[in-house]
Amino acid sequence: VQTRLPMCLKAILSLYSTIELFVNRLDSVESVLPYEYTVFDFCSENTMKRPSENLGQVLFGERIEPSPYKFEFKKPAVCQKVCTKSYDINSPADKAKLDFLKKGMLLNYQHHWIVDNMPVTWCYDVEDGQKFCNPGFPIGCYVTEGGRAKDACVVNSNFNEKDAFYIFNHVDITIHYHIVEHEQLGARLVAAKIEPKSYENLNDDSPDCSGGPKFLKNKHTGPFKIPYTYSVNFVEDKNIRWASRWDYILESMPHTNIQWFSIMNSLVIVLFLSGMVAMIMLRTLHKDIARYNQMDSVVSTLIRKVFSYSNEDAQEEFGWKLVHGDVFRPPRKGMLLSVFLGSGTQIFIMTFVTLFFACLGFLSPANRGALMTCAVVLWVLLGTPAGYVAARLYKSFGGEKWKTNVLLTALLCPGVVFADFFVMNLILWGEGSSAAMPFGTLVAILALWFCISVPLTFIGAYFGFKKAGIEHPVRTNQIPRQIPEQSFYTKPFPGIIMGGILPFGCIFIQLFFILNSIWSHQMYYMFGFLFLVFIILVITCSEATILLCYFHLCAEDYHWQWRSFLTSGFTAVYFLVYAIHYFFSKLQITGLASTILYFGYTMIMALIFFLFTGTIGFFACFWFVTKIYSVVKVD
Template identity: 50%
Template sequence: MARAALALELWICFSLILFFHVRCFYLPGVAPQDFMKGDLLKVKVNKLTSTKTQLPYSYYSLPYCRPGHIVDSAENLGEVLRGDRIENSPYEFKMREPEMCKVLCHITLNAKTAKELKEKIDDEYRANLILDNLPLVVPIRRTDLDSSIVYQHGFHVGLRGQYAGSKEEKHFIHNHLAFKVKYHKDPVTELARIVGFEVKPYSIKHSYDGKWSDNKRLTTCDPHARKQVTNSEMPQEVEDKKEIVFTYDVDFEESDVKWASRWDTYLLMADDQIHWFSIVNSLMIVLFLSGMVAMIMMRTLYRDISKYNQLETQEEAQEETGWKLVHGDVFRPPVNSDLLCVYVGTGVQFFGMILVTMIFAALGFLSPSNRGGLMTAMLLLWVFMGLFAGYATVRLYKMFKGTEWKKITLKTAFTFPATVFAIFFVLNALIWGEKSSGAVPFGTMFALVILWFGISVPLVFVGAYVGFKKPAIEDPVKTNKIPRQIPEQAWYMNPVFSILIGGILPFGAVFIELFFILTSIWLHQFYYIFGFLFIVFIILIITCAEITIVLCYFQLCSEDYLWWWRSYLTSGSSALYLFLYAAFYFFTKLDIKKPVSGALYFGYMLIGSYAFFVLTGTIGFYACFWFTRLIYSSVKID
């Protein structure tokens, strides 16, 4: 006992050290910060992103102006996995003190840097900056609506086009940034809080007299003469041996928006009316169908149970048909029962992780302002939910008369994570080959392995030990020694057909919400309607349970008692439709041309579909498990 206590204490200490090492609880910028007039505001830079390649790069991978010493900001585990690389920058403002034509630096391109800039411009890369934890946005007026303005995350590195009647397309860099910082001022204390960070990028070929020096006055924009940069100036071309002068303006604007509402600009970027109407419409349809199915099932089952319990003579009992006939085989252990136990336990782990994550997100604990917080929370919850995975696996395994609980526990701890880790490792190697900042560093990869082996696996064993010590679940009816022959089934009761049909309704429950989730992930937008997502999740649970129960009932009525795996695969088949929709979304909504980017998309969507299969399959299995135990415990069996 003393050794066990010592081992547990060491394990807890090691876990805490690991958590603080990866900064799992680091919350960037969650508290408001007050600024006096003249206070120094430091702008940070984040990764370069592109919706065409999905490969992030470090901001300083391009020949941008650098500070004297580059300092990496503290990052949590989720930020590292997302590819965020937050660093300091030479952009410095003074609160409520405008600047005009501030010279940042002067560089001369060589062949290599010019080529890199052209590639990033062709791939439509955007530079992302951060001020007081607010991402930089570019306001764009929509052409279809006169008064509507949408906000684009980050500014494009440059643009490509023709200039001055030339038929040849050239590349131009955005080397002048007109910043606008919005602030909300306290009328009593004169303190102000930053509530907006916008920019308008320009491409300007700056000119000056004589040779360049650090204090050189530009002729294209002069703060003393109040001469501002405009679009009518000649743009800055990207070519070898071209000189580029980086400049910026800063303007401050008082706003009525309070600090607590400053993220509304970033969150309300989509067509909210369409979003809300589509979700409500989908939920109402699914709720109506679920209610109809539940009503039919309750009436049919009540009639069946009443009929079976009122049989009086032996002749009537011999003439009975339907699901009561297979009572001696319905709880017979299935083929590959070990694998079923493993997948059910993994599904319980997923269910717990998603449920707790959605509750915290809906309550506002995982807001978009906490970069990487959602991914960090999901990863940690997955690790700790291993306790329930081991418990669920071994409880089902013991019901199947299994005795080697340690072996089945190892399978639970390694089957799903090892598959996902293998795919993730290959994808990470592809990202590393592209020299992208999205590649997970070796230290973080090692931390993930330690989380897996050091915390998740032991917790799975703890849950399995507790589950194995409990008495086995007793079946409501006895199982015959000789299996009953299954009669020939109708074509519509074919396992493949019924399984594929069963996955349509659960997929329909999440279809519309899935579009917005994919858009937020692959088009780099914020997702924030976690309340509606939680409702969709509840509807998904109800739909998976009901469609599985209905098809299981039809199967048992056809005297086919092999329901164990079919109940799992019926609702789990919705993952197939999810992956097919992901492929449809790729070819219709995304403009990805590079093979590596396509491999990343389909690789990550394969992981997501696999996880969705495990989740929905487990929900359907437990619904069918509860249903069969309920109906067979409700009838008289001689």
């Protein structure tokens, strides 16, 4: 009995332990600017102790704070007072607070509360009898002068006062749990649901959650009070396991069927391109190579001697073989191309490893900010392959300014991204948004860049320049061959435009969900689909670029290096066009600052995507060109 008594006491205490509720930033689908909880003058906790936040949470603007909402486990509460906020319209400070609160309700800003690292969800019925669980709930809503209810005001027919803001000053919280047997934990929380309501509460000292809804007239004068209350109830649920407690949120988002449609659509494109590449490799090239190699036979040698038929004359029949002496000629602006390829390699490896970890479940939505933290840390640590690839390619291009190459690899593309990000951060600072990065975090990111990433880039470049240059299978002629007049379809610009269509067609459905998760604040969790689409994108970019590269070589155009990079990299232009279409057709963002922020961050994503896809196309073409010219016997 004495040995079991401490275990029993621990279990009993855990059953009646305090449940603490945390509050996060408030955001809106009509504004890019998130704000901290305290900015809206809600009831706040006196203590300023805040949970530690990782780098990803800071970059996404999450600001988790303790709240005055605290419950005792399995102790229901009805209409408990939290605090009462009093305002005087004649006071400029109070008027500014109310105006900001009205602006938040007008733009449909939403709370994000957290219990036991789980989002407190607002579940409501949608069409077809389905239930949608939103990991947030509105602070209020607005009824226009014409009597039209906006946003959440449509859920209550009593919200009929015209030109009025209805405040959700009461919440009914239901916490689901299950008892854990054979463990000392006692119980585990498996769901937390909330229903926002609005009550007048004439008696502020002892509210009873009765009376009509609490509203604020748009042209209200005089004093105004907002009493905040809550009710909490506990429900035992034996059907939900603790490991599956996020499922009810994710299952309410009906994306799975659409995702499979996207995958099948992409696979059809991949099979089509694979068939085309296979036809070229197995039929066209096989015939060409066989005809060239046939010339080295004894019979063909006798024929050349009798008829004075030289090997050079035979080569005039075939297009891609004619440019064997120029196909590995260094490209123009080789310095810039090598820098882009080094940065693209860094981004490619970072993306692959991040998505792989996400598929394994290490970067799930439950690990807040883990995805962005992992991506940033990997990018910093991958400076070595970036420097190595840039230096090795630049050396193979015949470049000698190795110091400039290393500095540009370490500073050019990251510098452009950082400059754009810094300008966006200045706008966020000016607007007082929680997404504005603190000065200390900004210094920490610069330290990661200059103290870790840049030195690693120099180390990679050292080994890249130290290693011997890339040996090409054919020699390069001293005098460049003249390129004949090209048809419309083999000219650079039309080919580049056509090359980005198929890769974009593989990802645009997945891209819709990614943009929704970023700008519409929806939860993204289907990393398995995303990783599969990532593989399909790599294959599609490679095959489409190889096809166009072969056609250009057959047209005796040997400038394939930049063209292969830009062909697949042009997918980023389609991404940018789609992002613009998404902004005007899907989003309800208003305000100049939010518009600038949207397009500023979109430009960063487009640049990263451009380097990523361009690098895939270049290395696919490099492999293809090296392969076909290495099996051809050249005199």
